[in-house]
Amino acid sequence: MNQPDYEFLRKLLRDKSGLDLSADKQYLIESRLLPLARKAGLASISDLVQKLKDGSSALISQVVEAMTTNETFFFRDKVPFDHFRDVIMPELLKARANRKSIRIWCAACSTGQEPYSLAMSLKEMSAALAGWRVEIVATDLSQEVLEKSKAGLYSQFEVQRGLPIQLLVKYFKQAGELWQINSDVRGMVQHRQLNLLHDFSQLGTFDIVFCRNVLIYFDQETKINIFGRLAKLMEPDGFLVLGAAETVVGLTDVFKPLADRRGLYRPSGVVSTAKAPLPGAPRVAAAGN
Ligand SMILES: C[S@@+](CC[C@H](N)C(=O)[O-])C[C@H]1O[C@@H](n2cnc3c(N)ncnc32)[C@H](O)[C@@H]1O
Numbered sequence: 672m673n674q675p676d677y678e679f680l681r682k683l684l685r686d687k688s689g690l691d692l693s694a695d696k697q698y699l700i701e702s703r704l705l706p707l708a709r710k711a712g713l714a715s716i717s718d719l720v721q722k723l724k725d726g727s728s729a730l731i732s733q734v735v736e737a738m739t740t741n742e743t744f745f746f747r748d749k750v751p752f753d754h755f756r757d758v759i760m761p762e763l764l765k766a767r768a769n770r771k772s773i774r775i776w777c778a779a780c781s782t783g784q785e786p787y788s789l790a791m792s793l794k795e796m797s798a799a800l801a802g803w804r805v806e807i808v809a810t811d812l813s814q815e816v817l818e819k820s821k822a823g824l825y826s827q828f829e830v831q832r833g834l835p836i837q838l839l840v841k842y843f844k845q846a847g848e849l850w851q852i853n854s855d856v857r858g859m860v861q862h863r864q865l866n867l868l869h870d871f872s873q874l875g876t877f878d879i880v881f882c883r884n885v886l887i888y889f890d891q892e893t894k895i896n897i898f899g900r901l902a903k904l905m906e907p908d909g910f911l912v913l914g915a916a917e918t919v920v921g922l923t924d925v926f927k928p929l930a931d932r933r934g935l936y937r938p939s940g941v942v943s944t945a946k947a948p949l950p951g952a953p954r955v956a957a958a959g960n
Pocket of ligand 1: 687688689739740741742743744747778779780781782785810811812813816865866867868882883884885914
């Protein structure tokens with residue numbers, strides 16, 4: 672692939688999904704986009720770039736989706752789900768005792784293992800939650816992963832990754848060679864397509880946000896902007912859960928880490944001036960977190 676084509680794709684991916692590729696990821700682009708180019712009847716990455724320059728929006732979405740990393744599994748990293756059960760929910764059960772409602776956002780849900788891990792955790796606490804309304808909103812940029820999440824169908828391999836056998840038996844049914852999560856657990860999760868680069872204030876206010884293993888792909892400026900906007904839609908006593916390799920420390924003071932609870936953050940009360948970049952517009956400047 673020639674350098675101008677690589678730079679074109681790098682910029683396109685940064686603008687459309689936030690993906691921040693270093694200068695030496697040509698092999699990654701080739702391995703993910705050549706099959707897509709061939710499927711579209713194009714012989715090379717150069718032909719694909721030409722077609723993208725002609726402005727085919729369907730092809731742009733396919734390129735963006737092909738470059739996303741959708742790796743996920745049930746109860747990934749375990750600790751955040753222990754925190755959910757032992758720290759977050761007990762505290763919110765007290766704090767929301769009058770209103771009896773909790774809203775959770777899973778902000779890059781991939782194929783659903785993360786929101787369904789939360790839904791099963793809630794099912795396991797159903798005695799304490801009798802009479803409560805708990806909403807889980809699961810969003811992702813990729814329509815393809817959302818369709819899989821909605822279907823709640825997983826292979827033997829996928830249910831063997833992180834899911835305790837008792838929960839498999841309790842909450843899944845076999846569907847041919849696959850396993851399907853029961854409809855009552857599926858019904859606890861609402862799915863929506865959403866790009867974190869765009870405005871998400873319309874989702875409403877959340878008590879808990881799981882935003883894990885997605886910001887890691889973005890540059891600092893984009894992370895700061897997203898943290899600023901996340902803080903604005905969270906309850907002041909809400910909880911933000913990040914992935915094991917992600918942190919706000921050194922980037923922004925709109926969230927503060929919880930001592931001794933790795934990956935867990937709360938809004939600090941510092942207000943951000945961050946705004947969503949408009950689709951396709953030049954990205955927001957670093958200042959104003
Ligand atoms: C590695 S998966 C993480 C899934 C899950 N949160 C976990 O930790 O297991 C990253 C997900 O982020 C999504 N993603 C990438 N860029 C995004 C963006 N700009 N807005 C929303 N989702 C995005 C991808 O489609 C992918 O499903």
